[in-house]
Amino acid sequence: MPENQSGRSDSAKLKVAVLKKRRDFLALRNSPKTGAPAFLMAARRNPEAGDGVRVGLTVTKKLGGAVQRNRIRRRLRAAVREVFPFHAEAGKDYVLIARSAAHSRKYAAILDDVKQALLRLAKDHK
């Protein structure tokens, strides 16, 4: 896999869990954010995340009907699955808020966006 060159090795992959509770999403509202053409990313250190990370997706009704929203959610989830195990910070909660460009932007570009956003958030937090 080329994605692990600047990140962890295969053996050190992080476990990625799903963020489910509404209060966890609300807690992320005032956390540091960074933007990308296809989404907005917020992160927050949370002991409940444990060794891995937890990720939640937000796709609002403003972005379209159920078909459009499903497609956006699936593309973002595929990107998260590829990038997060190697570049995310352990013990953190992440939330990605989708924007309308997530529907038509090239998948390779989204992969790069996710990676850059993770690096930016890690640097800001120091």
Next chain:
RNA sequence: CCAGACGGUCGGACGGUCGCUCCCCUUAAGGGAGAGGAAAGUCCGGGCUCCAUGGAAACACGGCGCCGGGUAACGCCCGGCCGGUCGACCCCCGGGUCGGCUGAGGGAAAGCGCCACAGAGACGAUACCGCCCCGUUUCGGGGCAAGGGUGAAAAGGUGCGGUAAGAGCGCACCGCCGCGCCAGCAAUGGAGCGGGCAGGGCAAGCCCCGCCGGGAGCAAGACCGAAUAGGGACGGUGCGUCCUGCCGACGCUGCGGCUGAGGAAGGACAGGCGGGUUUCCGCGCCUUUAGCCAGCGCGCUAUGCGCCGUCCGGGUUGGUUGCUUGAGGCCGUGCGCGAGCGCGCGCCCCAGAGGAAUGGCCGUCCCUUCUCUUCGAAGGACAGAACCCGGCUUACAGACCGUCUGGCUUU
């Protein structure tokens, strides 16, 4: 062959790789299944579950409405009747036949209400322009409702006769009303006889008649139940009070006082009457008539608060279930014009998530658009299951099939 209308069917195909949800099997591996015709809107009808295990009637409210059939049921579907409209043909100008499309299509001799403007007159109404007769012909009296005009609608239509002019005044055809007859399960139709003809429209206005409907909805409902907090019972223990205090579903006195239709704080912290109303029958459950205060009587030796332990009840996050085998699909066959129904001991099992799976990338083919010489580039209609069925409605690129209509070509 092309175009249009209507109806029906389908609605991208195959493969590689990395993943997701469920099921099977398992040490691991592995195998199988995985969105729609509308899954949508939530407009109807049911199943299922709860509302206490109920029953009956009336009222209110809501819905439906030609007839027959289909169905678990329907406001759906099928067939028929009648009406409207379009086309073709027949034909004595009126009508008939066939075909397509279409109709929320009971009742206006139960009652109430509305019918603006225009117009002379608009609901059981009317004589403006007129027509005709008579008279002292600018005018008056009488007769008429055929013609003009208004209007959505003006008291049957057309023709002939008739008349002073007219009029169902008379006649023929059509329409209308009544009567029985025939055909049909019925809606309705047919011919006959009689009557010269009788005033409308709106019920998607109130309403009348007939029929139907108890309410809520899988976040229904059932089960298991952590930590913490809190409730109850019992036991132990410490302290306070017994000049007392406290309790009582004990009683009395006080036209006593204060508070009371609330405030503050905290909390998941148990609650109330019983289907929209009424009546009748029958039944279950809860509560004790606001509390505090003062005094008296009676009763009790305890009682209150804190801590510890055991048990019990409630039930939150959460988990399990309901949850997918069903008015099921396919094939064959019989009945029926059809919607559909029956049969086979025929074949099949076909999504079951819960911040919610069916996705990412790549290749070949099929379409569409662009460039148009190729190479090539972009894209794939409408749209995503959430308890399950039957319908309706709405959205939809393109392909195919059938019926009808029109055009062109050929024989």
Next chain:
RNA sequence: GCGGGCGUAGCUCAGGGGUAGAGCAUCACCUUGCCAAGGUGAGGGUCGUGCGUUCGAAUCGCAUCGCCCGCU
């Protein structure tokens, strides 16, 4: 899942079968040295969309689109 409401002038709203209206805003004129206020007048409407009932629909019925709200 269940239920309710609203779409009318640029804005806020009346009108519930018979010619579409009010206030504010806009424009013009009067008034003033100028502006504001005031006065007079004018323009501005697919009544969200479609189909139907009716002689006639913003109004009645059905469907549809958009927005808002409540309960669980």
